[in-house]
Amino acid sequence: MGETGLTTLSYVNTVIRERPRQIHKGQCGRVLIVAGSVGMAGACVLSTGAALRSGAGLVKAAVPEEIFPILQIAVPQATCTNVSDREFLRSVSVHDAIGIGPGMGVSEKKYQLIEEILSIFDGPVVIDADGITNLCRFGKKTGILKKKDNIILTPHPGECDRLLDALDLEPVSVMGRVEAAEAVSDRTGAVVLLKGADTVVTSGSGSTYINTTGNPGMATGGSGDVLTGVITAFAASGTAPLDAARAGAFVHGMAGDLAAGIMGQWGMTATDIRDQLPATLRGIVGK
Template identity: 65%
Template sequence: MENTGLITFEYVNTVIKERPKEIHKGQCGRVLIIAGSVGMAGAAVLAARGALKSGAGLVRIAAPEELFDILQTAVPQATCMSISEVISLRSAEIYKAIAIGPGMGVDEKNYFLIKEILREYDGPVVLDADGLNSLARFDENLENIRQRKSPTILTPHPGEADRLLAALGENSVKLLGRIKSAELLAEKTGAVVLLKGAGTLVTFKGNGTYINTTGNPGMATGGSGDVLTGVIAAIAASGVEAFSAVKAGAFIHGMAGDIAEERHGQWGMTSVDIEEALPAAFKKIVGK
């Protein structure tokens, strides 16, 4: 077992810093979010808003064209591109981080796109939801993640973690336990792994396993994980190295959940309330 510790305010305070006076949007991190499908445009909206409210300078959403009207109305700050264009974007260097998966659906076409990004893009990639499910279904032994040299971030909930573990020929989270499951995934893939749920875990081979100290049961509501994807992608795009970005992202997302709980209560809060509380959470961390 890796060394364990807690993700605390004091730690996150050293990761997220006040912005330099002369900074411009091109230096605040360009994020590409590949997400959404017909019936799940909301997942792309939540991930994009999560990134924008976590300081991303520019956010682009790659999605099916049928979703553009919804996306540009719900997130006017973001630009859109057709998901069919992404494949020709061989080296997407203009993006400082790419997030793939929320509400994307699972099929072979999406799998080929994910494979291409994992091979060609040499920045941090956040894989969530159907990004993980596609790999679990089509990528034997998760070879495309294992081969990667640049940072890969996996953010499964226990159901998604079970699918990834099965692809690796391993037992389920229930049988292995949360810590062992997260560490096994990290060890076998070389990725930074965040295992969601009460007491979110963040682990990276040889760097220890950390338990998040923020968050509450009110966050068990559809779309709250999609917001987290955007938060982590934005922090990674700002230049913070992957393991620290994931730890800080988990903490701030949970903190936004705690602010949403204060404002709306555990029963009534939704993922939009979490996303809307992100600015207050960042302000508490940075003091501005």
């Protein structure tokens, strides 16, 4: 284990900055969110909306056609593409960052889709939730991520245990949170963000940071789906994967703190966190 630092506001101020006056939407990051399924459309709504509220210029959701109406009504700013239509894979490379996993479901077919996207796309990819579970369940024999660059894995402790098991390592409860995140990062080459109170973000031993925002009110369904959208938007804007993950965790936690201030920790939900992203970013950037 190397030295562990903190992610604080003064650091995030160096990552999230005022926009140049002449910027246009094509330069603010084109995000693709591969998420959602029948029964879990909400996960995609949350990730897609969070990406838009975190500054992404253009956001597209790759979802089953059956849930297009939900997405188009809940997030009219986003476009939709049919995830089951192979044509959609042709347009993957025009994006600046991809977020994969929230509510996408777990099956061999979904795993193949992730593999295909990773083989086509060399930009930053955030893999969360069912994306991680698919890799662990079906990708063990292929070495999970094959040390591909530009990957950010965002497991909660349960998903981290799946990753550790697939890598033949001990669970988080045995290894400890920092050591577990560093081990997954060392073995996969990915930036790893281990969620929970005191979220850990690491690019391997020696580069590990503990987040300083967030509260127990964030222990509510869908709050991790919001985080996926935030980090994917930051990565799409050109922020390096480790910085996108650190700044994403901080901003998401600060939005959660604002939401708790308004709604209280007991009653706040994931949409309240998403809805406080603009005020959070305005507080950080000053605009």
